[in-house]
Amino acid sequence: MTGKQKILIVDDDENIAELISLYLTKECFDTKIVYNGEDALAAFETYQPNLILLDLMLPGIDGYQVCREVRARSSVPVIMLSAKGEVFDKVLGLELGADDYIMKPFDSKEMVARVRAVLRRYNPAKPEEADKNRTKSVQYDGLEINLTNYSVVCDGRQVEMPPKELELLYCLASSPNQVFTREQLLDRIWGYEYVGDTRTVDVHIKRLREKIKDHPHWKLGTVWGIGYKFETK
Numbered sequence: 001m002t003g004k005q006k007i008l009i010v011d012d013d014e015n016i017a018e019l020i021s022l023y024l025t026k027e028c029f030d031t032k033i034v035y036n037g038e039d040a041l042a043a044f045e046t047y048q049p050n051l052i053l054l055d056l057m058l059p060g061i062d063g064y065q066v067c068r069e070v071r072a073r074s075s076v077p078v079i080m081l082s083a084k085g086e087v088f089d090k091v092l093g094l095e096l097g098a099d100d101y102i103m104k105p106f107d108s109k110e111m112v113a114r115v116r117a118v119l120r121r122y123n124p125a126k127p128e129e130a131d132k133n134r135t136k137s138v139q140y141d142g143l144e145i146n147l148t149n150y151s152v153v154c155d156g157r158q159v160e161m162p163p164k165e166l167e168l169l170y171c172l173a174s175s176p177n178q179v180f181t182r183e184q185l186l187d188r189i190w191g192y193e194y195v196g197d198t199r200t201v202d203v204h205i206k207r208l209r210e211k212i213k214d215h216p217h218w219k220l221g222t223v224w225g226i227g228y229k230f231e232t233k
Contacts, residue, residue, distance in 0.1 A: 004030040005119060008049035010040040010066065011081065012058050016104070020053060023108045024115065037061025044070055051119055056082040056093070064096055071097030075160045077118045081106075094203040099162050117191075121163035122150065138173045140232070141217045145170045152212075159211050164189060168204050169212065172220065172230040181227040201228070 007024050011017040012035045021031040032047050034040050037058045044052070052070065056063035067078050080093045083104040093101055099118050102111060136147035144153045147170045152159040161169075167189050172180065180188075182198035190200065205228055209220055221231035 004028060005050040006030045006032065006047060007115065008040065008043055008047055008052045009033045010035075010037070010052065010058065010063070011055040012036060013055070016055075019108075020111065023112055027112050027116075029115075035059075037063070037066045040066050041069055044074075044076075049076065051077045051079065051115060051122070053079050053081055053115070054098075056080055064092060067093065067096045067098055071162075075122075075162055077122045077162065079114060079118060091199055091203055094200055095207070097162055097207075099164055118163065121167065136170070136174075138170065140173070140215070142215055143173075143212070143218065145173055154212055161208070161211060165204055165208055165211075168201070169208055169220075172228060173218075176218075176230050176232045179223050179226055179229045185227065 007029050009017050009020050009024075009031055011020070011033075014035065017033045017035065021033055024031050032043055032049070034043050035058075037060050040052075040054070040058075041061070043049075054063045054066060058066070063080060063082075067080065070076065070078060077099045078097065079100045079102060080098045081102050081104060082093075099122075100114055102114060138145050142155045144151075145166070146152070147167070150163060150166055152161060152166060152169065168185060171185065171188055172178075182201045185201045186198055205220060205222075212220065214220075216233070218230065218232045221229050223229060
């Protein structure tokens with residue numbers, strides 16, 4: 001029997017944290033609550049969550065720094081929680097490696113749905129499921145992107161990346177030399193219900209370029225004023 005998926009809840013507001021835990025427990029998740037950044041980093045090591053719900057405004061080490069340190073060690077999904085709505089907060093969170101961003105106050109059903117969606121993208125398919133479905137992978141000289149088990153190998157080394165980055169890379173690479181607008185990529189990867197803007201795509205492309213350098217036979221190309229493409233030669 002598969003164990004429950006574990007969600008680490010990091011929020012200094014005890015009432016909100018308890019409410020989130022209640023909603024997730026009802027949906028058969030295992031939860032752990034901590035109230036500051038220091039405890040979050042400690043719990044990340046000991047609890048080993050499948051996903052972190054991370055408030056930005058924390059006492060001591062804030063959510064941005066927690067996300068930065070978690071991402072330096074692991075690709076475990078992070079969903080940021082905040083009452084702040086400025087665009088720069090979203091962009092900074094995404095640049096640090098967050099997979100999604102939920103604004104407070106939020107609807108409990110939406111929160112649970114986002115948690116499930118991120119976990120679906122992150123968790124590799126089970127072997128029996130992989131057998132049922134054709135393996136989704138693309139290969140180029142020195143690069144293999146596998147969407148079935150969420151892995152990227154570049155020049156013989158495994159490249160760790162959060163689910164959204166990998167999905168974006170796969171989307172572009174599976175249609176070489178096809179130009180996608182930012183709006184198309186936002187809709188394909190984040191879904192029409194995503195409350196964000198096209199800068200989200202730019203942030204993820206920037207992070208991909210830091211991890212996947214240009215190759216003599218392929219690269220992530222920018223089509224100025226339009227969007228992006230996976231360019232092959």
